[in-house]
Amino acid sequence: MNKFSTFFERLEEFSTLEGFKSINDFAINGLKYRSSQKLNRLRDGKNKPSLEIIEDIKNKFANANLNWLIANKGEKYLDGVDHVMQEPGPRPCKECQLRDKIITSQEQAIKALQGQADALQLSMEIISRKTIRKNP
Numbered sequence: 001m002n003k004f005s006t007f008f009e010r011l012e013e014f015s016t017l018e019g020f021k022s023i024n025d026f027a028i029n030g031l032k033y034r035s036s037q038k039l040n041r042l043r044d045g046k047n048k049p050s051l052e053i054i055e056d057i058k059n060k061f062a063n064a065n066l067n068w069l070i071a072n073k074g075e076k077y078l079d080g081v082d083h084v085m086q087e088p089g090p091r092p093c094k095e096c097q098l099r100d101k102i103i104t105s106q107e108q109a110i111k112a113l114q115g116q117a118d119a120l121q122l123s124m125e126i127i128s129r130k131t132i133r134k135n136p
Contacts, residue, residue: 006045010069014076018061031056 015026027036
């Protein structure tokens with residue numbers, strides 16, 4: 001890779017080293033995106049990667065040297081090894097996935113209800129203040 005390569009070219013190289021067939025494969029199976037659109041927009045070299053993309057790469061590939069990926073400085077991997085193929089971890093069972101979805105849904109409902117409760121509390125305070133002003 002030459003020193004003037006683009007982020008996208010380095011990302012392609014990294015994804016190949018990690019065993020992915022293409023950027024699409026890397027986006028969907030490596031980073032768990034729904035499509036490769038986020039990565040393909042970087043192809044022309046004018047667009048810069050978002051912090052979300054950088055964080056996703058770091059979270060999924062802890063041995064990736066982000067300094068190399070972003071600025072083409074240093075080695076490709078933090079441990080100095082050019083390629084360390086890691087086996088994917090065990091997939092959670094279907095019941096566990098369903099449980100996690102239910103928990104997430106319930107957490108969102110709780111947050112929404114807390115927001116409504118906060119709004120009602122504020123409304124009650126405003127009404128109470130108006131009532132106090134009317135009845136001195």
